[in-house]
Amino acid sequence: MMSAVIGLEDGTILKGTGFGAEGIVCGELVFTTQYTGYEESLTDPSYAGQILMFTYPLIGNYGVNDETFQSDGVKAEGLVVREACPSPSHHLSTRNIYKLMEDEGKPGISGIDTRMLTIGTREHGTMRAALINGSDDGEEAVRLAREQPDISTLDLISRVTCKEPYTIESKVKTGDKKHVVLFDLGMKKNISVSLLNRGVDVTVVPASTPTSVIEEYNPDLLFLSNGPGDPQNAQNAINVVKDLAGSMPISGICLGHQVISRALGADTYKLKFGHRGANQPVKDLESGIVHITSQNHGFAVDGDSFDGTDVNVTQINTNDNTVEGIEHNDLDIFSVQYHPEANAGPRDTEKIFFGKVMKAMGGRV
Numbered sequence: 398m399m400s401a402v403i404g405l406e407d408g409t410i411l412k413g414t415g416f417g418a419e420g421i422v423c424g425e426l427v428f429t430t431q432y433t434g435y436e437e438s439l440t441d442p443s444y445a446g447q448i449l450m451f452t453y454p455l456i457g458n459y460g461v462n463d464e465t466f467q468s469d470g471v472k473a474e475g476l477v478v479r480e481a482c483p484s485p486s487h488h489l490s491t492r493n494i495y496k497l498m499e500d501e502g503k504p505g506i507s508g509i510d511t512r513m514l515t516i517g518t519r520e521h522g523t524m525r526a527a528l529i530n531g532s533d534d535g536e537e538a539v540r541l542a543r544e545q546p547d548i549s550t551l552d553l554i555s556r557v558t559c560k561e562p563y564t565i566e567s568k569v570k571t572g573d574k575k576h577v578v579l580f581d582l583g584m585k586k587n588i589s590v591s592l593l594n595r596g597v598d599v600t601v602v603p604a605s606t607p608t609s610v611i612e613e614y615n616p617d618l619l620f621l622s623n624g625p626g627d628p629q630n631a632q633n634a635i636n637v638v639k640d641l642a643g644s645m646p647i648s649g650i651c652l653g654h655q656v657i658s659r660a661l662g663a664d665t666y667k668l669k670f671g672h673r674g675a676n677q678p679v680k681d682l683e684s685g686i687v688h689i690t691s692q693n694h695g696f697a698v699d700g701d702s703f704d705g706t707d708v709n710v711t712q713i714n715t716n717d718n719t720v721e722g723i724e725h726n727d728l729d730i731f732s733v734q735y736h737p738e739a740n741a742g743p744r745d746t747e748k749i750f751f752g753k754v755m756k757a758m759g760g761r762v
């Protein structure tokens with residue numbers, strides 16, 4: 398058994414049992430309330446720069462199946478759980494969560510009072526943390542937590558975006574094939590899969606791609622993916638959206654939504670502790686319908702900052718009234734803060750959102 402400790406910037410120290418890789422990681426400690434979907438969330442590149450804590454007390458009980466991954470590996474810096482299951486049961490599982498974290502070179506800590514840490518995070522706001530596997534030096538963990546830079550100063554997108562553009566042709570036959578250029582700010586795989594399943598060819602491009610290159614592809618729609626960190630740091634993508642607004646339909650999810658909003662004149666700000674989980678209620682202001690959505694974000698769009706622009710807030714979170722969806726009055730530009738592509742989480746909004754994307758391209762819904 399490996400000794401392990403987590404230290405927070407407010408001086409909190411919790412000792413536990415280490416698993417996965419030995420070593421030290423730093424990042425924001427964030428909590429998610431989802432009961433399942435730990436494989437999808439650990440491999441979601443939006444969690445780069447963050448140590449992921451599950452409020453659900455038993456994690457790993459159905460093992461690990463690489464087919465569920467949302468990128469090429471674990472992207473969260475570390476994992477904090479109450480209990481990690483050593484002997485999972487699932488017919489598609491090839492390894493347990495201990496082996497996953499070991500193979501990926503990332504530390505995990507179990508035996509932690511995640512309820513106490515979650516309450517602390519809700520009261521204090523998201524905190525910087527350090528996780529040390531192979532030592533129980535709590536003072537050192539607190540020192541490292543306090544020493545690390547704020548997440549807003551980090552360029553996390555360049556760590557997780559693709560290096561070169563690549564095109565995936567859809568195997569679904571449609572009469573009139575559409576083509577989307579997908580800006581990879583730290584893309585979850587199921588965004589591209591959701592487009593491919595609808596007969597759309599997808600060209601994924603790095604986050605540094607200039608407007609001129611996107612124009613050369615002449616896509617039917619520009620899509621901006623989810624991704625890590627503060628949307629202010631996605632400056633190239635913001636500029637590209639400004640350049641291309643009005644010349645092609647544009648849509649996006651999560652960080653992509655924040656980037657589009659900034660390009661259209663809005664501000665973004667940091668939430669106290671974010672929305673992370675699989676049961677976030679989102680109300681459509683036109684229909685009044687509330688859908689249960691999957692979410693993972695720490696920043697949000699300031700709805701009031703759209704005043705005087707041609708953009709409307711179309712959806713809000715009924716827990717705290719924050720912006721969940723926007724739409725331009727005249728142009729084919731719309732985006733959502735939540736994750737209609739799910740993985741993890743409910744698929745309730747998948748058909749509605751991607752149906753709208755297809756419609757914006759004049760494609761088969």
Ligand SMILES: NC(=O)CC[C@H](N)C(=O)O
Pocket residue numbers: 443622623624625626627628650651652653693694695696697
């Ligand atoms: N999942 C995402 O795209 C997250 C967006 C952004 N990094 C945030 O935390 O708000």
